[in-house]
Amino acid sequence: MAVWEALLELADDHLVLGHRLSEWCGHAPMLEEDLALPNMALDLIGSARTLYDLAGTLEGKGRDEDALAYFRGERDYRNCLLVERPNEDFAHTVLRQLYFAAFMKPYWDRAMTSTNAVVQGVAGKAGKEMAYHIRHAGEWVIRLGDGTEESARRMADAVEALSIYVDELFDSSDAAQDAEKAGVLPVRAEMREAFDAVIADVFSQALLTQPDVAYGQRGGRTGQHGEGLGHLLAEMQSLHRAHPGATW
Amino acid sequence: MYSQGLIGADGRTTESEEFLARFQARIDAEEKIEPNDAMPEGYRRTLVRQIGQHAHSEIVGMLPEGNWITRAPSLRRKAALLAKVQDEGGHGLYLYCAAETLGVSREEMTEELLSGKAKYSSIFNYPTLSWADMGIIGWLVDGAAIMNQIPLCRCSYGPYARAMIRVCKEESFHQRQGYELCMSLAFGTPEQKAMVQDALNRWWWPSIMMFGPHDADSQNSDQSMAWKIKRFSNDELRQKFIDATVPQAEYLGLTLPDPDLKWNEAKGGYDHGPIDWSEFWRVVKGQGPMARDRIKARKKAWDEGAWVREAALAHAEKRQARKMAAE
């Protein structure tokens, strides 16, 4: 297992979530969110691009960001299951964002001391972005949780649906463990405390309870995805794959 | 991205001759009119209508390009397109706010759009059928919009002019990214080149129709020109646009789909073939191929977002009540 594969996992997380958020553009509940959601999507896609570029360089086979993004199918994608979950409604979308950012914020903070300069660079930028994503998504979770009867119900449904994908965030695959040993990436399990603190704070204000998760779903890091990812990729890759060798 | 072709604004007004003369004198002196200033009802109504149509065009305009965000063929293009469509949303937002200074709420304007009462630029009722449409829309549709929007930065109504200054600043990247995208296709594989020529064939005539009917057939222009809501006539802007676009198409090695297009030395501009106004009016009247789908998509977003907006308001009330109780 190699370090570049751990970077690929991280890049896939960011691209897939950025893609999901971009699906909202033009369809958000209010115009202000039609601007806020793409801002977050652009943050994520930006990080994905740098990470793909680095992964491709370390792999050393001449694959650039587009080769990695557009020419791998769902069995080869390495993103965690949380980020590929469909948008469903605004409650699902903001909760998914909160979970992801609450994990990535401490992750990037620690990655500031990475032995890899490019990772350090991403960490410096992305840590600030995640801090804002926590605030933006968190404030919405609070409003929806403690808003109307309908919004509280939808928010509780989202917690029920998405909480089973949280544990996977803290797992380190074999590739990730190699990257961690090399000091390139932080140890995933160490984010638990910071993550729990953010979620506990938001949930208490949102009047939400954290469900007991009997069984956390896992599999993204080994290419065992849900059925939605294949459709996402089929759409995303269709044009690029129809014109092999073309430049855009 | 929007261009004139303002349809059906009613500039009639009933104020006294003296009031109108005083107002006209301010306009003629290039004074800006601000929200609380006295203004003829016809002026206010024309502005609400025009700014509203302009805002709706930006919002509906997110849909045809949004159609390709998830399929953009490179990550660089994906980011640029997403940022661009987001900008269109921003432009709609600035414009709704400008219209709100005239005493109409965003919610009221939205209801008018969704009920089909309000018009928007009919160009967005055509479908985006290939990736090349993203380039052509940036190059031609945004290009046409810029022609119209730059003079609007000097519009007599202050909030509209200020919104347009912000819009124009942001819009300058749109046309460039569109043209650059067209270049990547025109100088790419034969399939890519065919794709961009096909897109040009489909969008050329709708783009030049965006400037609205010929001056002789444009009923509301004179009053709008006098009030400096509009500063150039439809035909003047159309001519300027065609003259600017022909050499750009030549550079790309693309053919504009108008056999009658030729340089007229005497007027120092290009002559073009006859415009199919029956198509224009059909699309304006809501018979465009995507008209129903566009409104349906906006209505879906608005209706499905209602519970979110209601929750935010309900939460704000609770916060306020808690704050009061704590004091």
Next chain:
Amino acid sequence: MVQTTPLWEVFIRPRNGLAHKHAGSIHAADEVLALQAARDVYTRRGEGTSIWVVRSADIVASDPDQAAENFEPTADKIYRHPTFYDIPDDVGHM
């Protein structure tokens, strides 16, 4: 009847050392969302380092009908301006 979301005026400080300047407006249910919306809408191209938001309804504006009585009486008070006073060039810059 549709509920309306309150309108807010947004002021941005382009960089420290400059005053906040009116940038535009946004809609938001409360002040926290208003600040976030202002950030997401009006600072996408590095336009600022600080944001103020104020409920539009809370702004008290002077009446344009009183503009003449408010602002024209200052026109003849030219002695408030430095150029009203003649100082010989020999004295130097003052």
